Amino acid sequence: MLAAIRKEFRQFMRDWLLVALVVFTYTADLVICTSALSFDVRNxxxxxxxxxxxxxxxxxxxxxxxxxxxxxxxxxxxxxxxxxxxxxxxxxxxxxxxxxxxxxxxxxxxxxxxxxxxxxxxxxxxxxxxxxxxxxxxxxxxxxxxxxxxHGIMVDLPSVHAEVRIWYNPQLEFAHFMAVSMIVSAGLMVGVITAAAGLVREKESGTIEQLVVTPLRSHEVILAKAAPPFVIGMLALAPSLFIARAFGVPLAGNLALFVAASAIALVAFLSIGFFIGTLADNLQQALLLAFFVLFPLLFLSGTISPIESSPIFIQSLSLLSPVRYYMEIALGILLKGVGLEVLWPQLSALAGTGLVLGAWSVLRLRKQMFT
CATH class of the missing domain: 3.40.1710.10 (abc type-2 transporter like domain)
Structure with missing residues (x-):
């Protein structure tokens, strides 16, 4: 198992374009999108x-x-x-x-x-x-x-004044929401694309058969292949938090809890990527399938538009998306400063969807390659 993990790290690090994609998504992409994208209507x-x-x-x-x-x-x-x-x-x-x-x-x-x-x-x-x-x-x-x-008439019209207090984001800076949304989106894109590309690369190079004849079982193959993108993704999370802080995100909650939730979410996203990798025969197919999955997941998660504005059927469908729960956890911790006593339902749902997706990927890989 350790030998397989070392092999995957070496192979992953040799693909400098994939490493650059992970770093770019968590850093430069975060800066560009947070600076440029806004739903505020001005000018x-x-x-x-x-x-x-x-x-x-x-x-x-x-x-x-x-x-x-x-x-x-x-x-x-x-x-x-x-x-x-x-x-x-x-x-x-x-x-x-x-x-x-x-x-x-x-x-x-x-x-x-x-x-x-x-x-x-x-x-x-x-x-x-x-x-x-x-x-x-x-x-x-x-x-x-x-x-x-x-006309000499003193008018004192009755009126009602609303005393508004804005919590969590008093200046109503859309960049705060956008920065958190981009961190969540980066985790999804990195997890899905790197996992799918790593598995498909073995098929294209013809080394997948060598993995099959090794003593590794199907879940061990997935664990070995998940190790490099998981570690790189978690390491890339640190600069993304610094960038979010530079945009004014308060990072008000327990960052250790957010890191733990990010690890669970990344496992779920990697599982989606591995499932796509079992369906595709080459990298082009994997990327097309990945985009076919990525956009619905993003639209059903609240990272782009509020879930509450969607039809009831779409709102119910979004309960199957791990991105929704990760987004709610990220907003709760980084903006609101709430903890596990509030977010435990979302964290439980995130862990549950990650477990189901992981088991699904293992069964799919076992059925396709180990039988």
Whole structure:
């Protein structure tokens, strides 16, 4: 067994491209994706058609521009230009202020402004609609109060103020979530791809038959092949935590518990990779099958979009994914600072799925090569 493990380490370390892939995924890939990817909707482009050109309409436009969400204002003189900007994706939102806007407001009559949104990206459109609704609603309230005061009426409108307290991520930095998500995704990709590639490489080189005739049993073959990517993956976890800390992730919980959970998760991911390796005959097939598995696992785990926003059937299906439990554990430990007393259900489910996947891979390998 020790001889087989030494052989696998030598073979793994000779493949410098595979080693570079592991290190890159846990370090450079983490930095690039955390810096570049964000679901925060900011820097929206606002197209403006002001048919009133009054002080009141200018004040409304300033409310939009003064926010952090609309950073580019494009003024047009024709409605046709608004349509062109939206069609060419040069504007995310268009504000149409009709003639007579200020006169109607001064006279106490109801007036309207029109907001046009490009719905090709529904996430951006929904966020922009929410920003516009809030800004116009606040502006309408101020216009009502000012109109009443000009007529000698002191208005004290009833209102409800929400005192918001944000736990775990007070600044609502999306990079915190993204850094944790990329650590989880890196473990999945490294485990699946390296395990599948290691087993398929034996088939391509014709040395799989030599493994079969050795005294090694099927589970010992998998353990020997799992040793190098497991050790390298666990070692690469350390710089990824330093990078996450550099992005402001508090690392609030017990890091030893997170390392233990990462080890269990990596075993589950390696098991998936070995199962793929038993199905594929060459590296190209293994990579295609790996991507066929990777993306559904990521989409069902909460690393990209909330599981709660999925249909009930998909939410139930996600209970079979070990990535879901690993993601919940990572968020709980690194951001919330909770411990085993809270995360034991997720840790138990992660260990259970890892055990099932490992046994499945061993049985598949035994059936294919040792019978």
């Amino acid at each position: 929206l482009k606002l197209a403006l058609y002001d048919g009133d050109r009054s002080q009141l309409s200018t004040t409304l436009v300033e409310r939009f521009v003064a926010s952090d969400y609309f950073t580019k204002l494009i003024q047009v003189s024709r409605m046709a230009d608004v349509n062109h900007l939206l069609e060419a994706s040069q504007a995310d939102l268009a504000l149409i202020i009709p003639p007579g806007f200020s006169q109607d407001a001064d006279a106490g009559r109801a007036t309207e402004v029109q907001v046009l949104l490009g719905g090709t990206n529904s996430n951006t459109a929904n966020a922009a609609r929410g920003y516009a609704t809030t800004i116009v609603g606040s502006f309408a309230r101020d216009v009502l109060v000012q109109h009443a005061q000009r």
